[in-house]
Amino acid sequence: DIQMTQSPSSLSASVGDRVTITCRASQGIRNDLGWYQQKPGKAPKRLIYAASSLQSGVPSRFSGSGSGTEFTLTISSLQPEDFATYYCLQHNTYPHTFGQGTKLEIK
């Protein structure tokens, strides 16, 4: 299985901060990666697909980059509604695998 190592596992930040979350794949996955936001009691919502393409309707403060084994999700200026848990998902190789999640909390 491809391991997706997501870091940090938790993060405290303030409104207006710039935040970066990283996913590292145990082997190359081209750009077959998505980023998801999950709020308590809700299904995940896709933010980014193909590593760097912004999902329609998602604010432009979210951006993704990377290819191969290292990927980042950046939130340029945190808003109150951004405090949630974030996951990456690789869909290059079966079984598809998620990162373990990053819980973004208010400082």
Place this chain on the structure above:
Amino acid sequence: QVRLQESGPGLVKPSETLSLTCTVSGASFSSFYWTWIRQPAGKGLEWIGRIYTSGTTNYNPSLKSRVTMSVDTSKNQFSLKLSSVTAADTAVYYCARGEAIDFWGQGTLVTVSS
């Protein structure tokens, strides 16, 4: 807008089979992959497997011996069966569209308990 809705028993006894169905509306059902994911309370997401509308499947090896997925294109539905369940299978189960998952169902909690 694509809508996915999971349905099935919320309580399953140990050693029995968990059965869930996902009904898709609002968009084409054909020519897509359809995926099942689960999430134990307070934990991360686990990919269970996916089925194409032709019936081709891929399962997570960690569950492969117990998982069966099927599809009914006439009803825009796909299904999950997980046999010989234990308490470790208690989770919220999500159905979703695609391999680069774009749409998710709201999720359904399945508890394994006698």
